[in-house]
Amino acid sequence: MRKVGVIGAGMTLFRRRLQETPKELCYEAARMALDSAGLGLADVDAVVSGSAPDAFDGVHMKGEYFLDGCGGYRKPYMRVFTGGGTGVFSTIAGWWHVASGLADVALVVNEEKMSSCQPHPQSVFAHIWDPILDRPLRPNLIWIFAMEMNRYMTVHKIRKEDIARVAVKNKRNAVAHPCAQLADPNITVDDVLNSEVMAWPVQRLDISPPSDGASAVVLASDAFIRRRRIKDRAWISGVGWCIDSTMWTDRDLVFPEYVARAAKMAYKMAKIQDPRREIDFSEPYDPFDYKELHHLEGLLLAKKGEAPKLTREGVTERDGDQPACPSGGLMGVGNPIAATMGIKVGELFWQLTGQAGKRQIPREVRTGVTQAWGDLMQYSCVVVMRA
Amino acid sequence: MGGPHAVQLCRGDAGMTSRVKKWPGTPIDSEDLLEGRVTTVRFRPEAKYAWSAGEAMSRFLEELQRGRFVARTCVGCRRVLFPPRMFCERCFRPTDAWTTIRDTGTIETFSVSYLDRDARRIRDPILVGVVSLDGASPGMGMMHYFGEMTPQQIHIGMRVQAAWRPPEERRGSVLDVAYFRPLREGDG
Secondary structure, three states: OOOEEEEEEEEOOOEOOEOOOHHHHHHHHHHHHHHHHOOOHHHOOEEEEEOOOHHHHOOOOHHHHOHHHHOOOOOOEEEEOEOEOHHHHHHHHHHHHHHOOOOOEEEEEEEEEOOOOOOOOHHHHHHHOOOOOOHHHOOOHHHHHHHHHHHHHHHHOOOHHHHHHHHHHHHHHHHHOOOOOOOOOOOOHHHHHOOOEEEEOEEHHHEOOEOEEEEEEEEEEHHHHHHOOOOOOEEEEEEEEEEOOOOHHHOOOOOOHHHHHHHHHHHHHOOOOOHHHHOOEEEOOOOEHHHHHHHHHHOOOOOOOOHHHHHHOOOOOOOOOOOEOOOOHHHHOOEOHHHHHHHOHHHHHHHHOOOOHHHOOOOOOOEEEEEEEEOOOOEEEEEEEEO | OOOOOOOOOOOOOOOHHHHOOOOOOOEOOHHHHHOOOOOOOOOOOOOOOOOOOHHHHHHHHHHHHOOOEEEEEEOOOOEEEOOOOOEEOOOOEEOOEEEEEOOEEEEEEEEEEEEOOOOOEEEEEEEEEEEEEEOEOOOOEEEEEEOOOOOOOOOOOOEEEEEEOOHHHOOOOHHHEEEEEEOOOOOO
């Protein structure tokens, strides 16, 4: 397999509603990523796009619909979809295009426009449930998060305020992100604990918002990077992904085993034996505050039940020993599902090349890991990157 | 639409996020949409479905009408699989036999929901969660409602029993169980 580097990234604002069409958003993100790499579309051999369910946009063949904006016109092109995991998975799909030798340069563009769906994208989230077993109960998507969070809190005896600290950290981190939707420099743990109860234990400020947005990254082979003398690059040194059954009522929700399996696959490829010592920072998937904790444990960056302690002690702050979500995460920057690539893979690229501006971790970072999560609490993908 | 808006940033030009002056995207709010301040095109899909329930679920739904839960056994992994399935995803072979399990179980997790499925607020909360059923392999169960208990009483580990609808009201649906209620002393 060939060595693959990320050489450019771009993203749009994340907002509840953007005026631009999916195609226009894709174009903006893709153009920025190519500009930042110093490349034109003619340099791109293959294009991969990622987007979550078609029902949000109300357009089937969504990948085909916005491909012009992705730069896919008359090129080898594909769209990938792994639910909420798409935000990191499309980069893995781009990676295999280049690692295999099929392409020297692959452009990866992710888009999500959740505002088109009226009155609220929740109504199409209902379509993910099993039609026979689950749907007659008229489930709300927030229920599964509430059930998983409750199981995690109860088994490990975690206090709600220790979960709320994640929301506070990420919404404060997001103040330094120019695209952030829900940054708040003054938010406190009490604000989270006093926010409206949606589905206990989930309260309003435990949740990331639905958003519109797009993001893009450019991947290239080491030969191309050398030939073009590209200095700003971060290497993809490990990838992994894993899925469990949709029969989610058959497994203990306290620990995401499939995340650990995906992480072990990526760590093996990256030759990482002790993730807690060898990984400098992480961008775990944080659509809800407890998910960051759950995923830090799944990524083997914290022992089972101990991620809240790391948060309480400041270890995961941007200036801590093991920063998590220095971007501000989905909790602070926003959650346009697949487009969160900009704050996951994109953030790793910007941090590892020293381009994160006010978000830059205030010490040298050489190895980062990012992860996304999706489907019916069953899927995860992991990417390890090195400076 | 912007032209190439990101300055050329490669070759050691540090700080992309501070160099980009205008990040693309034009925020609008819901009033802009509803009051026609931005151009919109509307569409309401007419999508209707009839799902064949398949081999395992058809038998499962029939048995619900008789007031029973059924599972499938697999001699490969020695599990009693619930919800029942015709093949074992672990052994990747056909499952072996039908077996009736009990209508009592344990609350594995739950939520007290103030939201309906369209994220609309409701005043009286729905108690919902996962119940693992006695007789199935450990931890195997289903999502359902809980009733005859308050949000203060419900807890993980609570023993519960199915509250079946009267036989004439059963339709071959998971809703043939109205909810799970606390298991009373001497029951089950």
